[in-house]
Each structure stands twice: as structure tokens, then as C-alpha cells.
Amino acid sequence: MPDEEPTSIWMLPERQERSGPGRRPGYSREQVTRTAVQIADAEGVEAATMRRIACELGTGAMSLYRYVPKRDDLFDLMIDMVMGEIELPDGTSGDWRADLSLVAHQIRAAGLRHSWLIALLTSRPTLGPQLLRVHEFALSALDRRGLDIDDITGFVGMLSDYVHGAIRREIGWLEEARRTGLDPERWKRDYIGPYVRQVVESGAHPLFNRSLLESRTAHLPPAERFQYGLDRVLNGIGAHITSDISR
Amino acid sequence: MPDEEPTSIWMLPERQERSGPGRRPGYSREQVTRTAVQIADAEGVEAATMRRIACELGTGAMSLYRYVPKRDDLFDLMIDMVMGEIELPDGTSGDWRADLSLVAHQIRAAGLRHSWLIALLTSRPTLGPQLLRVHEFALSALDRRGLDIDDITGFVGMLSDYVHGAIRREIGWLEEARRTGLDPERWKRDYIGPYVRQVVESGAHPLFNRSLLESRTAHLPPAERFQYGLDRVLNGIGAHITSDISR
DNA sequence: CTCTGTTTGCGTACATCGTACCTGAATGGC
DNA sequence: GCCATTCAGGTACGATGTACGCAAACAGAG
Numbered sequence: 001m002p003d004e005e006p007t008s009i010w011m012l013p014e015r016q017e018r019s020g021p022g023r024r025p026g027y028s029r030e031q032v033t034r035t036a037v038q039i040a041d042a043e044g045v046e047a048a049t050m051r052r053i054a055c056e057l058g059t060g061a062m063s064l065y066r067y068v069p070k071r072d073d074l075f076d077l078m079i080d081m082v083m084g085e086i087e088l089p090d091g092t093s094g095d096w097r098a099d100l101s102l103v104a105h106q107i108r109a110a111g112l113r114h115s116w117l118i119a120l121l122t123s124r125p126t127l128g129p130q131l132l133r134v135h136e137f138a139l140s141a142l143d144r145r146g147l148d149i150d151d152i153t154g155f156v157g158m159l160s161d162y163v164h165g166a167i168r169r170e171i172g173w174l175e176e177a178r179r180t181g182l183d184p185e186r187w188k189r190d191y192i193g194p195y196v197r198q199v200v201e202s203g204a205h206p207l208f209n210r211s212l213l214e215s216r217t218a219h220l221p222p223a224e225r226f227q228y229g230l231d232r233v234l235n236g237i238g239a240h241i242t243s244d245i246s247r
Numbered sequence: 248m249p250d251e252e253p254t255s256i257w258m259l260p261e262r263q264e265r266s267g268p269g270r271r272p273g274y275s276r277e278q279v280t281r282t283a284v285q286i287a288d289a290e291g292v293e294a295a296t297m298r299r300i301a302c303e304l305g306t307g308a309m310s311l312y313r314y315v316p317k318r319d320d321l322f323d324l325m326i327d328m329v330m331g332e333i334e335l336p337d338g339t340s341g342d343w344r345a346d347l348s349l350v351a352h353q354i355r356a357a358g359l360r361h362s363w364l365i366a367l368l369t370s371r372p373t374l375g376p377q378l379l380r381v382h383e384f385a386l387s388a389l390d391r392r393g394l395d396i397d398d399i400t401g402f403v404g405m406l407s408d409y410v411h412g413a414i415r416r417e418i419g420w421l422e423e424a425r426r427t428g429l430d431p432e433r434w435k436r437d438y439i440g441p442y443v444r445q446v447v448e449s450g451a452h453p454l455f456n457r458s459l460l461e462s463r464t465a466h467l468p469p470a471e472r473f474q475y476g477l478d479r480v481l482n483g484i485g486a487h488i489t490s491d492i493s494r
Numbered sequence: 495c496t497c498t499g500t501t502t503g504c505g506t507a508c509a510t511c512g513t514a515c516c517t518g519a520a521t522g523g524c
Numbered sequence: 525g526c527c528a529t530t531c532a533g534g535t536a537c538g539a540t541g542t543a544c545g546c547a548a549a550c551a552g553a554g
Binding site: 007008010011119122123124125127132135136139140143148149150151152153154155157158160161162164165166168169172173176179190191192194195196198199204205206207208210211214215216217218228229232233235236237239240 | 254255257258366369370371372374379382383386387390395396397398399400401402404405407408409411412413415416419420423426437438439441442443445446451452453454455457458461462463464465475476479480482483484486487
């Protein structure tokens with residue numbers, strides 16, 4: 001029956017190990033996904049091709065299609081595997097600020113460990129079980145605080161937007177240098193450097209210049225810069241919480 | 248001299264129209280970019296291949312490389328052309344809230360007109376002249392309000408993150424349906440629908456369920472929903488402005 | 495054990511992509 | 525009119541996702 005009707009990867013169960021006579025599957029969906037994640041970590045997501053993953057597993061490219069319907073579905077699986085690395089307590093603590101900070105820092109850590117994560121996560125809507133788990137934790141951190149569900153959803157979205165944007169700003173240029181093949185040093189000096197210098201020296205963008213030259217947080221450790229922006233987002237949320245002694 | 252050393256597209260001038268004897272260029276960088284934008288608008292950015300663009304212009308694929316070094320550079324040019332559509336007054340009005348709202352709504356409009364814009368814009372750091380113009384306007388809207396440059400940059404980044412995220416949420420599912428080739432109706436009913444229903448019925452994510460089922464803004468016109476979140480972001484900024492009667 | 499039906503492993507093949515290279519035509523200066 | 529120069533565009537290469545089909549492996553029936 002080759003006419004698999006197209007359905008979400010999360011609805012499509014993996015081939016059972018013992019469904020009847022025939023060869024036993026030599027690999028698993030989870031194993032394929034883990035290999036793809038490892039390759040993407042080491043060489044970028046564009047290196048995680050079907051052939052390369054299969055080669056790493058010691059098999060042929062087409063074998064992977066026994067475990068994953070399409071390459072895009074594999075991306076969803078990779079995202080969800082990495083979201084599974086995010087460790088959260090069983091329930092919220094009651095301190096919404098601490099809970100949301102925890103989620104934010106955990107996602108940042110995952111995004112730094114896997115530099116392809118944010119690009120994939122924001123390139124397409126995906127709703128894997130692990131992502132849902134993290135999302136639900138963030139939502140419940142703001143529950144029972146006098147906010148209606150639309151505000152809760154909106155604030156979590158706002159936080160999410162900030163985290164994704166901040167991580168992108170943190171690794172964006174580095175990733176771009178790697179993607180073009182140049183080493184970051186040379187890329188910065190010979191490729192983007194001259195242009196930025198020209199823009200600065202033109203004097204046409206005074207505030208942009210100040211944000212480059214006069215910034216103090218720009219030379220802060222990235223983690224502190226992240227926290228700096230995160231605090232502003234959390235303050236924005238706190239301003240809408242009536243009993244806002246942050247707990 | 249074919250050893251063009253790699254440099255930013257913004258530093259690489261277009262071939263002069265009259266540099267010496269030889270044929271006159273039949274096209275222009277701007278013309279190639281506009282064609283690419285039109286194709287991407289109509290059929291998605293993945294349809295704007297070098298061959299397709301050239302075909303549309305009535306020429307061969309390789310001819311385009313006389314105007315654009317690489318395909319990625321063409322993406323930067325497309326982004327900047329669309330950012331050029333954003334109309335802003337010559338200077339800020341003095342009402343920072345109105346100015347930032349204007350930028351946000353203009354970017355949203357551009358993102359809806361060109362459904363590929365946000366995906367490209369957030370997939371790689373780019374700094375074209377038109378993007379710089381818009382960025383500078385947003386920065387200067389918050390200038391002279393008692394904020395230091397780090398706060399100004401941070402708030403504009405926060406706003407930018409929200410706008411990108413909100414647009415993605417607005418067109419994300421629609422785009423995904425188009426990308427997979429199914430019509431949105433069928434995609435929603437047969438593809439993602441059953442999974443979401445299963446998630447909801449499992450009852451494992453009560454707040455996620457409420458955000459789907461009890462939301463009032465979810466059934467609001469998209470423009471109002473955008474404004475709803477935008478107001479929250481602007482409130483967050485306003486809370487940090489000392490003389491905050493919004494002007 | 496032998497046979498048979500089922501399921502997986504995987505090689506082959508195809509369409510499509512970006513783009514390196516090369517040939518030939520067009521064109522302005524002498 | 526000749527020539528150096530420059531662009532148009534065909535051909536070609538390597539890489540991609542993946543449709544297709546065949547051979548191998550294995551469980552159960554006889």
C-alpha cells in the first residue's frame with residue numbers, strides 16, 4: 001500500500017518493529033534524527049543531507065525513507081529532539097519571573113548548542129510534543145495572575161519573539177561567516193567590515209553609528225546582554241500584572 | 248579579470264553602462280531584482296530560481312551573473328527593494344508611539360504584500376541601505392527621550408522581534424500550506440487538523456487548549472490582533488520613558 | 495526443512511538546482 | 525574596416541530530494 005496519505009509526522013507512527021514477516025528495521029526514527037542533529041551541529045544544517053545522514057549510519061540514502069516521509073519532516077523531528085533537551089521542573093514555582101527566565105535561558109542554551117535551531121524553528125510552524133511541553137510550561141507560568149488567556153498567549157509570544165531574535169543576533173554573523181565558508185575573522189575584516197565602515201563614515205545614520213560605537217552592552221558578555229533585554233521584556237509583562245511584586 | 252574578490256553586494260557597483268567597447272548591458276541589477284520579487288510574490292520565493300528569472304526576462308540563466316554575483320546576494324537585493332517600498336516622513340514627528348506604530352504597520356503591510364519577506368529577512372543578517380533607512384527612523388523615534396543608546400537599540404530590537412514574529416504567526420500556516428502544494432482548506436482539514444484535534448482532546452495541555460478555544464482575539468481581524476500585541480510592546484517601552492505621556 | 499508472502503535495504507535514475515567555463519556575437523575606438 | 529573588449533547564453537558538472545523497483549532477509553505455514 002504505497003499511497004500513504006499525507007499527514008503530519010506526529011500522527012504517523014513509526015513502523016512497528018514486529019508487524020509481520022519480513023526483515024527487522026535496522027534503524028529507528030530516533031536514531032536517524034539523532035544522526036541528523038549531530039551532523040547539523042558539526043557542519044551546519046545544510047550539510048545534513050539525506051545521503052550524508054545515511055552515509056554516517058552506514059546505509060543508503062533511500063533507506064531513510066522507511067523512517068521519515070520527507071526531509072522537511074526530519075527537520076520537525078530534529079527541532080523536537082532538541083526541545084526535549086530543555087529541562088523544566090514538573091510544575092511552575094509560583095514565581096512567574098523566575099519561571100519565564102528559566103525557559104528563556106534554557107532555550108538560549110539550546111540555540112547556542114545547536115546553531116541551526118532558531119532558523120528551523122522560525123522558518124515554519126511546527127508543534128511537536130516537546131515544543132508543546134515547553135510552550136505549556138511558559139503559559140502556565142502566567143496562569144492565575146489575573147490575566148485572560150489572550151494576554152497570557154500574547155506575552156508568551158512576545159517573550160518567544162525576543163528570545164528567538166536575541167539568539168539570532170548573537171549567532172547570526174558567526175553563522176553567516178561559516179555558511180559562506182570564510183573563517184569569521186576574514187569574513188568580518190574583508191567582507192562585511194569595509195561596508196559597515198563606509199556606512200559609519202558616511203555619517204548618514206547617526207543613531208545607528210552610536211549603537212555601534214557608543215554602546216556599552218555591545219561589549220558585555222553575551223549572557224548578560226541577553227539578560228539585559230530579557231529583563232526589559234519581563235518588565236513589560238510585569239507592568240500588566242496587577243499584584244506585581246513578581247510573585 | 249575574473250578573480251572578483253568576494254565582497255558585500257553593497258560595495259560592489261553594478262557594471263557601468265559605458266566602460267569601454269563591447270555590448271551594452273541589456274538589463275540592470277534593479278530589473279533582475281524586480282523580476283525576482285514579482286515571481287516570489289506570485290509563486291513563492293522557492294520559485295524564483297535563476298533560470299526562472301532569466302526566462303521571465305527572455306534571456307539565459309547565466310546572463311544574470313553579469314548583474315548579481317551569487318543567488319544569496321539577489322536575496323539581499325530583493326529584501327532591500329521591498330524595504331524601499333516603506334514610506335516614512337522625512338523626520339520623526341515627536342510622538343514616538345505614533346512613529347513606531349507607523350514603522351510597525353508599514354513593515355507588516357510589506358510582509359503581507361511579499362509573503363517571503365520575513366523569512367528572508369530573519370534567515371540571515373543583512374544591512375542594505377533601505378533597511379538602514381527604516382532602522383534609523385525607528386531609532387530616532389526614541390532619541391532624546393532620556394534613554395541611552397543601549398536602551399534605544401534594545402527597544403527597537405524588541406519591536407522588530409515582535410513585528411517579525413507576529414507577521415510569521417499571521418501568514419505562517421498559510422505559507423506552509425502553499426509550500427506543500429495542498430490548498431489551505433484541505434491542508435488544515437486533513438494535514439494539521441487531525442493532529443491538533445488529538446492534542447486538544449488528550450487534555451495534556453490545558454492552557455494551550457484555552458489559547459485555541461477560549462481566545463477572543465483569535466477571531467479578531469488580523470490587523471486588530473497585530474495592534475493588540477503592538478500596544479503591549481509599546482506599553483513596555485513607555486514604562487521606561489520618564490516623561491511618558493507618550494510624547 | 496521448504497516454500498511463500500511480506501517488508502526492508504539500497505542501487506539506479508530523474509528532475510532541478512546553483513554556477514564554472516567557454517564560445518560567439520555585438521560594439522565603439524583607431 | 526579592423527580589433528580589443530564586453531556581454532549573451534549554451535553546455536556541463538556536481539549536488540540535491542526522492543520515485544521506482546528489485547533483491548535480500550525473515551516469519552509463519554506446510
